[in-house]
Amino acid sequence: MENKAxxxxxxxxxxxxxxxxIGLASWLTRDTGKRDPYEISTRExxxxxxxxxPVRYRGVDVGKVASIxxxxxxxxxxxxxxEIDRDAPVTGDTFAMLNLQGITGLAFIQLDDHGKLAPRxxxxxxxxxxxxxxxxxxxxxxxxxxxxxxxxxxxxxxINKLLGDENQRRFAAALEGTSQLAKHLDETVTQRLxxxxxxxxxxxxxxxxxxxxxxxxxxxxxxxxxxxxxxxxPMDRLAEGSEALSxxxxxxNTATLPRxxxxxxxxxxxxxxxxxxxxxxxxxxQSLIFGSGKIPPGPGEPGxxxxxxxx
Numbered sequence: 001m002e003n004k005a006x007x008x009x010x011x012x013x014x015x016x017x018x019x020x021x022i023g024l025a026s027w028l029t030r031d032t033g034k035r036d037p038y039e040i041s042t043r044e045x046x047x048x049x050x051x052x053x054p055v056r057y058r059g060v061d062v063g064k065v066a067s068i069x070x071x072x073x074x075x076x077x078x079x080x081x082x083e084i085d086r087d088a089p090v091t092g093d094t095f096a097m098l099n100l101q102g103i104t105g106l107a108f109i110q111l112d113d114h115g116k117l118a119p120r121x122x123x124x125x126x127x128x129x130x131x132x133x134x135x136x137x138x139x140x141x142x143x144x145x146x147x148x149x150x151x152x153x154x155x156x157x158x159i160n161k162l163l164g165d166e167n168q169r170r171f172a173a174a175l176e177g178t179s180q181l182a183k184h185l186d187e188t189v190t191q192r193l194x195x196x197x198x199x200x201x202x203x204x205x206x207x208x209x210x211x212x213x214x215x216x217x218x219x220x221x222x223x224x225x226x227x228x229x230x231x232x233x234p235m236d237r238l239a240e241g242s243e244a245l246s247x248x249x250x251x252x253n254t255a256t257l258p259r260x261x262x263x264x265x266x267x268x269x270x271x272x273x274x275x276x277x278x279x280x281x282x283x284x285x286q287s288l289i290f291g292s293g294k295i296p297p298g299p300g301e302p303g304x305x306x307x308x309x310x311x
Contacts, residue, residue: 089113090120
């Protein structure tokens with residue numbers, strides 16, 4: 001009888017603990033805030049997404065996926081019913097993406113926006129507002145997978161063609177040519193460059209001597225230039241001589257030249273007078289004897305009278 005009483009007591013205790021645990025779980029998982037319904041209609045695959053999956057707005061939990069079904073309005077589309085906190089900034093600029101939770105393979109809804117100012121989404125005709133779903137990175141990779149594989153296949157074909165037998169022979173020939181070129185360069189360095197480098201010290205010594213001679217010549221030229229340009233030097237004396245010559249030229253122009261001009265004028269007048277006298281003598285040579293007066297007629301000339309004849 002006592003065993004039955006202990007068993008009944010244990011059963012009642014288990015039932016009570018089960019009820020308490022269920023109540024505690026319900027209390028811990030209850031929704032304390034107000035949530036608004038939203039929908040997502042998409043043709044993208046929602047692999048890994050389940051009901052009660054979290055909805056996050058830039059990493060912050062703002063709701064959950066209420067249910068997953070098919071869109072009766074658009075054939076082939078998947079319709080997601082969401083419940084999102086009323087305080088979440090869901091606007092016309094908001095979009096959704098399907099992301100994976102680590103390596104579990106489970107998916108969740110990630111909400112984001114472009115940072116533009118937009119009004120809050122509102123119901124249309126009594127239906128919950130719809131949030132657009134953008135393809136995730138994995139979806140983009142799946143969509144472009146065939147193209148990527150085609151390019152990989154094309155690149156593989158080009159590599160195989162590049163590494164073909166003919167090209168390998170060409171590569172071998174090119175490597176052989178490179179080897180011969182390296183050998184030729186080594187011989188050139190050994191036969192020509194090394195002797196040139198060996199003669200370089202003597203050449204440098206000769207250049208150094210030439211440089212010393214150039215410096216010595218420059219020093220001598222500098223001394224000569226200093227002597228020429230020094231005080232009472234040739235350049236100074238030449239300047240003084242030039243100045244004296246300039247003064248002499250000025251004196252000649254101001255005093256001697258006018259006198260020479262006057263002498264030249266007088267000489268010109270005398271020459272002109274002498275010319276007139278010579279012309280007169282040429283016309284009347286007797287003027288040298290009888291003077292410049294009237295000359296009496298000679299024998300045989302009209303009016304000639306012999307000396308001693310009466311008039």
